[in-house]
Amino acid sequence: MLPPDISYILNELGEDREEYFNAVAPPIYQTSNFAFKTVADMRRAFEDEFNNLIYSKGMNPTVNILRKKLAALDNAEECLVFNSGSSAIFASVFANVQSGDHIVSVNRPYGWAKKLFDEVLPRFGVATTYVDGREIEAFERAILPSTKIIYLESPNSWDFVLQDLRAVADLARAEGIITICDNSYCTPLFQRPLDHGIDMSLQSATKYIGGHSDVVAGVLTGTQTMMNHVFNNAMQNAGNGISPFNAWLLLRGLRTLPARLDRISTTTRIMVDWLKQHSKVEQVIFPLDPSFPQYELAQRQMSGACGLVTIVVHAKNMEEIVTFSESLRHILMAVSWGGHESLVIPRCASLQPEAFDASDPEHRMLRFYFGLEDAEYLKTDLEQAFAKMV
Missing domain, CATH: 3.40.640.10 (Type I PLP-dependent aspartate aminotransferase-like (Major domain))
Incomplete structure (x- = not known):
């Protein structure tokens, strides 16, 4: 509120x-x-x-x-x-x-x-x-x-x-x-x-x-x-x-803070629902989704959430995640969040290749920030990048 x-x-x-x-x-x-x-x-x-x-x-x-x-x-x-x-x-x-x-x-x-x-x-x-x-x-x-x-x-x-x-x-x-x-x-x-x-x-x-x-x-x-x-x-x-x-x-x-957060929140909800249904996605992590382990606490002390969403992808090796991340055409690979542009950061960017363990869900995490772009525009970009994972 x-x-x-x-x-x-x-x-x-x-x-x-x-x-x-x-x-x-x-x-x-x-x-x-x-x-x-x-x-x-x-x-x-x-x-x-x-x-x-x-x-x-x-x-x-x-x-x-x-x-x-x-x-x-x-x-x-x-x-x-x-x-x-x-x-x-x-x-x-x-x-x-x-x-x-x-x-x-x-x-x-x-x-x-x-x-x-x-x-x-x-x-x-x-x-x-x-x-x-x-x-x-x-x-x-x-x-x-x-x-x-x-x-x-x-x-x-x-x-x-x-x-x-x-x-x-x-x-x-x-x-x-x-x-x-x-x-x-x-x-x-x-x-x-x-x-x-x-x-x-x-x-x-x-x-x-x-x-x-x-x-x-x-x-x-x-x-x-x-x-x-x-x-x-x-x-x-x-x-x-x-x-x-x-x-x-x-x-x-x-x-423009309230207007931007409202737009970002709406887009994020759409993207969360879409990602939860995607065959390449094992888990979607978002505080105000009912699947979130602390959902009740989030509802109690947060009046909203927007932008940041983490997913765990189905991947057998780091190369699949690298291919996906580098295939995105409009979602930029960068740190931070909160601007006009959508971003992604793969967890494996902080790992040496030899340290990657596909059995560890954290190593298969990607954190997205969904910005002010249209949701369909973002889905199209994600879909073509997911298709390149083998």
């Missing part, structure tokens, strides 16, 4: 048009810094850079318009916007741990989150335990006295495993632990983790928020206190805020 004030948020919130000649589209404030008339004004700004314009590494008027809209979409008090989703992950975690602390994370999070947990944070004395997030008992068993963060990704971006956000949030709050959820799959239009009690919600705005495959960005939302803490204890030191121009591109993307 869309926020009731979605039209106001996307078209008006934060846009003081009288301040810039009643322009319908807000300007790009392409400036590195801001001047002061008095020393006292500068002193006050230095004391609270979060709420003042000093240097665009911190805050910028174009970015601030975007922050207001994104916070409202997540039903959050405040928002920070980064130059990538990875930056949002890094800042939200790094600002809240110190040497000797412990993190509980779901199994197989986004690759750069896992690298942070496995390679970067251990250098500073921070350890991570991975759990099967489908069961609340797994989190209960993993919590230590030193646990400071529970890190979630619901759904994840391959087999779409979910966590019960409310149950995890209640457990963490009782233990004084901060919860962070990667919400890149759903966007705030289809899931709002903060409404389920999660402390911070993050997403890759490169995906649906941008929507045109021409900008890389990340979003973090939460309370005013928490965002101020992240801003002053990680974001400013790393210098990984978004540029004014890229913020403007995201504002442009937000204007």
Whole structure:
């Protein structure tokens, strides 16, 4: 269900048009810094850079318009916007741990989150335990006295495993632990983790928020206190805020977000039903299909799902999957999702040929993102590629 004030948020919130000649589209404030008339004004700004314009590494008027809209979409008090989703992950975690602390994370999070947990944070004395997030008992068993963060990704971006956000949030709050959820799959239009009690919600705005495959960005939302803490204890030191121009591109993307998600959702449902009947497809994985193992939970905490669908194909060897992937004429082979164009990524692209095991369904997975093209156009492309598998 869309926020009731979605039209106001996307078209008006934060846009003081009288301040810039009643322009319908807000300007790009392409400036590195801001001047002061008095020393006292500068002193006050230095004391609270979060709420003042000093240097665009911190805050910028174009970015601030975007922050207001994104916070409202997540039903959050405040928002920070980064130059990538990875930056949002890094800042939200790094600002809240110190040497000797412990993190509980779901199994197989986004690759750069896992690298942070496995390679970067251990250098500073921070350890991570991975759990099967489908069961609340797994989190209960993993919590230590030193646990400071529970890190979630619901759904994840391959087999779409979910966590019960409310149950995890209640457990963490009782233990004084901060919860962070990667919400890149759903966007705030289809899931709002903060409404389920999660402390911070993050997403890759490169995906649906941008929507045109021409900008890389990340979003973090939460309370005013928490965002101020992240801003002053990680974001400013790393210098990984978004540029004014890229913020403007995201504002442009937000204007059409509901329309794009509606179109993508409709196409995805058609493609899921078609793929389920195809002789070359062993399994279709999609959170809002009744065959999905966590279908009831998905219905309860997600109001929609779109775009990403994983299939397991009938294939005797890697060559069949490679042939299929390379035979697609219109669906591009690429990472990411959320733009206008449909994409595919075969799981075997991350495997050496000698490691491929046809008996392992994961090795026969292909993840599709269905974009804004017509469903029949996509079916035709898939059919001719399936026909080349032998």
